[in-house]
Amino acid sequence: MATVSDKSLPDPAAYSVSRPCTHEEFLAAAKVYARAVVRATALSVTVSDLSWTVSTRAKRRAGAVRHRNGEPESVSLAWRQFEHGGWSATASTVRHELIHVHLLNENNDPGHGPAFRQLAETLETTVHCQRFTDPEWWVHCEDCETRLARYRRSKLVANPAAYQCGNCGGDLRVDPGDPS
Structure with a gap:
């Protein structure tokens, strides 16, 4: 597996988008921030190769990477998390999803195992997101x-x-x- 750089992460605030904004503005900020994270950390991710979408239905997960045969295809980000947690929470989710893409690219590993946890610590993100919608x-x-x-x-x-x-x-x- 490729080593991830120890360079400091880009400040999420420098890439933030504030509410109200459109889904397109939200995704544009997320992609620009993702590219900055990839540059700073040398993750094996090509942001422009991924389809980026907004989920307006997600209640439990803040993001998701869809993949087929071990190849990452898309990143989905939860709009509700952005509404409730702001850009800082979304930036953490972007870093989380980039780790998934990197691990899929490196060794077809989509999980939250030891490699994921180590990178999550390096990229200053969580393994599991905080609840942003009340359960039924x-x-x-x-x-x-x-x-x-x-x-x-x-x-x-x-x-x-x-x-x-x-x-x-x-x-x-x-x-x-x-x-x-």
Whole structure:
């Protein structure tokens, strides 16, 4: 795997876009910032080879890389994350997605394993994004502190008695909305 440079990252604020803006302006800022990150870190990513899109539906993920046969094809960024977290959160997501593209290019690795975690630390981004949309339901364990956010009506949400806590084996209950 190619070594990623230790040069300092570009300041996300220098590439920011503020609200209100169009999806096109948002994506233009994201691509310009992505190119600056690639230049500073020597990631094996060609930003212009990727299709960049905005997801207005995403509630759980801040971004995604779509790939076919190990070849990265597109990057999708969540509009809701930008609305709730601003440009700083989006810039972190851009760096996160660039790591996925780099690891796909280098060794067909789309996951969040050790190589990803090491690059996430180098690129000052997170492995998992912070919640930016409130879930429709919370699944709570009756015996331990486990709490799971759910955004869709799943089998677990519809019938929690058929399942048990993955941590302790306890009974589960489902509560609507607010986690408190």
